[in-house]
Amino acid sequence: MELKLPDMSPILDWYRANARKLPWRRTRDPYRIWVSEIMLQQTRVEAVLPYYHRFLARLPDIAALADCPEGELMKLWEGLGYYSRVRNMQKAAKGIMSQYGGAFPQNFEQILSLPGIGEYTAGAIASFAFDLPYPAVDGNVLRVAARLLAFEEDVLAPASKKALTAAVWAAQSPERAATYNQAVIELGATVCLPNGTPKCEVCPLAGVCRAREQGLQTVLPVRKKPTPRKVEERTVLILREGDRVALRQRPSSGLLASLFEPFSLKGRLSAGEVMEKLTGAGLEILRVGDLGAAKHIFTHVEWQMQGYEVILCEKSAETGLKKLDQGLFFVRRYEIDEGYAVPSAYSAYRPFM
Ligand code: ADE
Numbered sequence: 001m002e003l004k005l006p007d008m009s010p011i012l013d014w015y016r017a018n019a020r021k022l023p024w025r026r027t028r029d030p031y032r033i034w035v036s037e038i039m040l041q042q043t044r045v046e047a048v049l050p051y052y053h054r055f056l057a058r059l060p061d062i063a064a065l066a067d068c069p070e071g072e073l074m075k076l077w078e079g080l081g082y083y084s085r086v087r088n089m090q091k092a093a094k095g096i097m098s099q100y101g102g103a104f105p106q107n108f109e110q111i112l113s114l115p116g117i118g119e120y121t122a123g124a125i126a127s128f129a130f131d132l133p134y135p136a137v138d139g140n141v142l143r144v145a146a147r148l149l150a151f152e153e154d155v156l157a158p159a160s161k162k163a164l165t166a167a168v169w170a171a172q173s174p175e176r177a178a179t180y181n182q183a184v185i186e187l188g189a190t191v192c193l194p195n196g197t198p199k200c201e202v203c204p205l206a207g208v209c210r211a212r213e214q215g216l217q218t219v220l221p222v223r224k225k226p227t228p229r230k231v232e233e234r235t236v237l238i239l240r241e242g243d244r245v246a247l248r249q250r251p252s253s254g255l256l257a258s259l260f261e262p263f264s265l266k267g268r269l270s271a272g273e274v275m276e277k278l279t280g281a282g283l284e285i286l287r288v289g290d291l292g293a294a295k296h297i298f299t300h301v302e303w304q305m306q307g308y309e310v311i312l313c314e315k316s317a318e319t320g321l322k323k324l325d326q327g328l329f330f331v332r333r334y335e336i337d338e339g340y341a342v343p344s345a346y347s348a349y350r351p352f353m
């Protein structure tokens with residue numbers, strides 16, 4: 001399918017006058033742009049800003065990222081989620097050090113071949129840092145294009161994505177790759193908003209938008225419903241002895257790889273059942289307190305949790321813990337703050353850790 005967008009040039013002036021002043025737009029340093037794009041992949045701009053500044057203050061360049069100890073790296077990312085993003089960044093940083101002598105590659109194919117960098121991110125870095133003429137089409141941009149064209153098919157189908165990307169790219173101002181890409185992203189992020197609330201009254205392209213002309217701006221884009229998430233019920237146990245709580249490290253691959261977490265049991269158990277299980281495993285318990293229910297939504301799975309604080313008897317705490325799970329160990333609360341990255345999936349229970 002071939003799609004043709006209207007003249008997009010009004011967005012360049014619109015962008016200059018209206019764009020948010022974001023720190024990664026005031027730099028041409030590919031490293032800083034890369035960090036921002038990776039953080040922005042699953043996280044909102046406002047949430048990214050403090051992480052972005054802290055990350056770059058501690059890791060100002062590729063060499064620093066390549067050398068950062070894993071625990072510290074996870075700590076810098078704690079709260080942003082999707083930790084494989086930062087693991088891939090470190091892998092890429094090490095590759096840049098060894099393959100390119102520490103200089104970020106300036107060639108699109110080389111950028112695209114770095115771990116964790118897909119078509120969108122490679123196009124964003126190539127255009128923002130080096131003004132190379134490559135498209136950077138993310139969800140924001142697909143929405144803008146689908147509305148401008150009154151495109152009624154599923155935008156996430158590969159053929160749609162390909163055709164919309166080609167249309168966005170054919171409509172660019174080639175000598176302005178950076179501004180053009182930023183401008184379309186910005187229009188999608190601040191004007192051509194998702195969920196049926198576009199601000200057409202301030203849009204520089206309202207006059208040429210086919211969705212608006214046909215009254216379809218609130219129903220487009222069409223996205224096929226993804227398969228429903230799997231629900232997992234877990235009972236989260238904050239095992240405490242004095243000012244120490246028990247943690248274990250998750251496996252080195254899979255969801256939340258290598259991060260630290262409290263002990264948990266499958267299913268949603270009552271306080272009585274928790275008591276029974278733990279006593280059966282050989283722990284001596286002084287008290288079980290209800291910490292309430294919480295849930296956390298990942299891309300493919302949803303955790304529905306019930307939390308309890310379990311106060312252990314000092315004498316047998318250490319041996320009981322090992323009987324329960326060889327991986328569990330006690331840490332003091334202040335030590336968690338300093339050195340153990342706990343995923344935000346557990347944030348409802350973090351005050352008790
Ligand atoms: N989302 C993804 N990339 C972005 C950028 N450069 N500016 C604002 N939001 C973004």
